[in-house]
Amino acid sequence: MDYAIEKIKHEIIEAVAGAVGQEIDKSKLEITRPPEPGMGDFSVPCFYLTKLLRISPNQIAQELKDKIRPKGMIKSVQNLGPYLNFYLNDKLLPAKVLKEIEKKGSAYGAIKSDKEKVMIEYSQPNTHKEFHIGHLRNVVLGSSLVNLYRFFGKKVIAANYIGDIGSHVAKTLWALDKFHKDEPEPAEHKGQYLGKLYTEAVNLCEASEENKKEAAEVQKKLESGDKYFTALWKKTRTWSLEEFDGIYKTLGVKFDKFFYESEVEKPGKLMVAELLEKKIAERSQGAVIIDLDKYGLKQLLLLKSDGSSLYSTKELALAKLKFEKYKIDASYVVIDSRQSFYFKQFFKTLEVIGFKKKTALIAYEFVTLAEGAMSSRKGNVVLFEDFFGEMLKAAEEETKKRHEDWPEEEVKKTAEKIALSAIKFSMIKSGRSNAIVFDMQEALSFDGYTGPYLQYTVTRINSILRKAESNNVKSADYLLLTEQHEKELIIKLAQFPEIIADAAAEFEPSQLAQYLFELAKKFSSYYQEVPILKSKENIRDARLALIVSVRQVLINGLAILGIDTVERM
């Protein structure tokens, strides 16, 4: 990275370190932003230096202030209490930051590749089940992490691992075969049809042991290659896969590699047999387990007592595939935090059996409803399809209200992008460790901290630029950007590369969302208070150059969140 923000911080640190006059750990020096704009642009708290210099932080700040000679990006220094407040050089800052953005364009904020090859696995939907807003959070989070990591300079393989076999499939097929065999195939929404069957099956299996046994029989038949059920499975599996394809297409999400549980089941069983032979795994109550007690992780079940496979059985073979065939340096899995314990066990198991690779779970809390958790059994799940439909309707209404003269086609196209941005943003604005309590009413609002607000900010900039017609943005004199609002915006723009690095390091796209919203807010205030088109010609050009940069950063950031912008809305 060689961004302006780094140069600024480097100069500040060097100035402070130089003034101290003895060896200090520069990494311990913090750079923060003062609470009030008038107090300076950046500040360094002096608390850390008290141990070294053995005088009060206030005194340190005062003494250092006199020793620092402003140069380069630093215009002046003030001490205020225990803080050293730095004022940046207004003559250098705007040109440095804005030229950088202009030059790098859509790559502004990106970090140079470090060649690390990682696989990010996300979505992992189960076939023969409904696709609801809980699954949506995973997709939105996962795909933005893929984008973020690529921007962060990693080589990323975006992987999906589809649960196309297992007890849920068996239950659905059991119900289909037993109660709906003679029904005509649904013409459309076949995936959702299976979801309904699954719910029915779950309830029936809970109601009676007999049903449960029958469903388990179906699973055994599937695993032993029974012709009838295998054919039924193949057909219905396609129904679900087509549904998923449609959803990914709607969301604009692409995977580099699809894995299926069905392709790793047999290799997984072989691996378990091998582990038994090597005495790494052992038998317990008829099942096969690996004892992780000495790591405080209890025991992980690798194979059922009836010999059929578990999630872990298949996951073993998947891990082998990932590391050996794809030669990745690290494997990340985006999952619901309810599976955290299992994954801790599983990653430890990989270590024990010899895969000493970088692995991490990117866990997030799940999506609930105000009345509690969604469950197929209770039938209170909010399907993605329904959610998207509602959002689309609302976005169309809002768009029509504002643009009565627009052709139907344009309304539709714009509304879809608005609806998607609202959906995606609502899934990403909360940090991963926060459960999302889904509220349709709240989701339908396009005001405030939402995706549409960010899109709207971009359209306002577009609108100004359209009206500007001719301009001399390229040769703008940045020294004319002297308003406080302008300085604030420029510093905010300069911080973008840092935000990218922080958000990536913590797997937190929500930090990026927060930043983009703050940037948009700052622009909106500026927009309200400072005229752009009506200012004097040379000032106008400088301001146009500034808002072009603001737009660029908003677009770059939104792209990482998977959000498209629109020309007008």
Place this chain on the structure above:
RNA sequence: GCUCCUGUAGUUCAGUGGAUAGAACACUAGCCUUCUAAGCUAGUUACACAGGUUCGAUUCCUGUCGGGAGCACCA
């Protein structure tokens, strides 16, 4: 019972070992003869509780209480 996550404004969320704890929604009052009012400006209200570490704790530690989740044949 054990483990993990969590408790900040009426609601949904940010945030930090230190300068006055920020937003959004909702509510109230202003602002469209001025670049799109999906906007802007102003106002009201908050760190669950009790100890400890520290010059300083909303932040770290311990405990209590509350919410969510996980802990062997589901994924």
